[in-house]
Amino acid sequence: MNFSRSLRTYLALHSWPVFLFLYAPLAIIVLFSFNRSPVSVQFTGFSTAWYTSLFHNQDILAALGRSLELGIGSASLGTVLGTLLGYGVYRYRAAGLAWLGLLVYLPIIMPSIVFGISEMIFFTYVHQFTGFLSAGLLTMGVAHVTFQIPYVALVVYSRLVGLDRHLFDAAQDLYANPWKIFFHLVLPVTRPAVVAGFLLAFTLSFDDFVISFFTSGPDSMTLPLYIYGAVAKKGVSPEINAVASLMIGMVLVAAITNLLVSRSKEQAQRPSRPWLRSH
């Protein structure tokens, strides 16, 4: 009792530096995005000018458009393939296919720089010999789908493992063939996981720099690549701060929405008092 209380006090006191390290840089970025001065070291006054100029910067808007296109496109395909893989691994987990699970993990633990370079080399070869797949949004998309699949598969797989395994027997017992099992049981019960997998895949793609860097072409600059290029050329400008602030805002809104939705769902699912009929 005493111990846990002093532990709590300790954590309350000592977690502040951690939070400071985590959030101070973000706060500074947001603060300086409203800085009047174009120099990012001292705050000279409040202004929304950078947001205005941001929405008139065709390069940034084009990069954002490409990021969204790439993110939604790759996440859609990655979710479909990842869901199928997750279900497949679950379905045949008993059939001596445990090594498949390892193959699923591999892309997750592989350093993305290795992943990016190998993808680049692969695409170069393919392009040399077939003429297809010249570096651009398409190659980036293929690379993104490749690293999204295992994440989606894992999310879907863990949802399936958490279910009563007799549900699949019950569906089969009630005349569902394998196709019907997939559409009438697997998809409905994994829907929350599939949605979460899609969001995860989208975020991974939207935010990816390393793999995108190696697989992009001349006309496929996404937002992270643009930001990197701009910072490398001119240093951190308030415009970049504004983009970053918008991204932080988006993520916050998404996270809070997710939290509220899942909490209200949880409340709805909490069993009400068992209500017995009196005979």
Added chain:
Amino acid sequence: MNAIPRLAQAIGDGKDFAKPAAEIHDAQHGKVHLQDVSKVFADGTVAVDRVNLEVEPGEFFTLLGPSGCGKTTLLRIIAGFEDLNGGAIFISGRSMLGVPPHARNVNTVFQSYALFPQLNVAENIAFGLRMRGVKTVERRRRCQDMMVSMQIDVFAKRMPHQLSGGQRQRVALARALINEPEVVLLDEPLSALDAKLRQELQVELLRMQKRLGMTFIFVTHDQHEALVMSDRIAVMDKGLVRQMGRVDDVYERPRDVFVAEFLGLSNIFRVQSKQGADVSTSLGMLRLSHTPETLQHVMVRPEKVLLSSLEEKGRGINDFHGLVREVLYMGATSQYGLEIDGYPLVATISNTQNGRTRYRVGERLRVHIEPASIVGMGG
């Protein structure tokens, strides 16, 4: 399909009640026949060992045995979830080899109920009809009839997690019965419920089975449940069927020590030697009315042991003097722990029968066992 009585009709007014279902069905409909069925799991466990069973149409058949004896596996074999390592299965006279579960006209009530969490009660019950492509209107009507007959229509829109154990059990049963399968398989469907609810549902389940005339294969490890519900039972042990028959026959005439001990209380004595109808046991000489060929043990059920006071005249044979060591009062009956020449014997006496039936600890009394009450058994 038309030969099957419509469920709603059968439930509705009970007109079919007097007509045995077997007359309506063709002779094979609902019959389950297992021939030398074996199942060995990948790890070498022999879960089912050359089992032969014939379950008659419309019968309430129970697989009884301790946990791990292979009951669930046998049920899963009939449903089609496990392939065989040997033998053959026929349902309604058709071989089931290579027929997947979804193509078998058999429905299971799972031990965990396995209700679909994303569907409400009505949708759960209608699942089988939907998978078979029954039209929405008919599906709704049959589902409604089913829910009314099972008294769960007020829960129609609830999700499974909002139901109590007993309600879930009903939904699981309704979900199986609505499909009017040839055979209903039930894997310990009542074991998760408390005693009172379990007794209610036992009676309800039994009435429903008799009314519908469907074949039920029921799995339990509870001997009382097996005694109450079954027409016939198969007592299983380590993948083998030790004895199969009408439930009263198996109780009265167990074939071996395992069956005798698993089904009810018993006094069992090793046979030391045998002379005609007389056998010598640790209790003394016992006269049997019938001696089987392989006779290693004799068994007498506690309720077949007759007690009387010492003043009453003995009957000459199978008479002993006993000492009351322990009395367990159980309401309708009392269970006496007796000692005869240093050997224990259990007797159960009804507390309502005429005459003096109560004895005290330390009291000496006369013990008699009718020759016809003694069962000779093998191992």
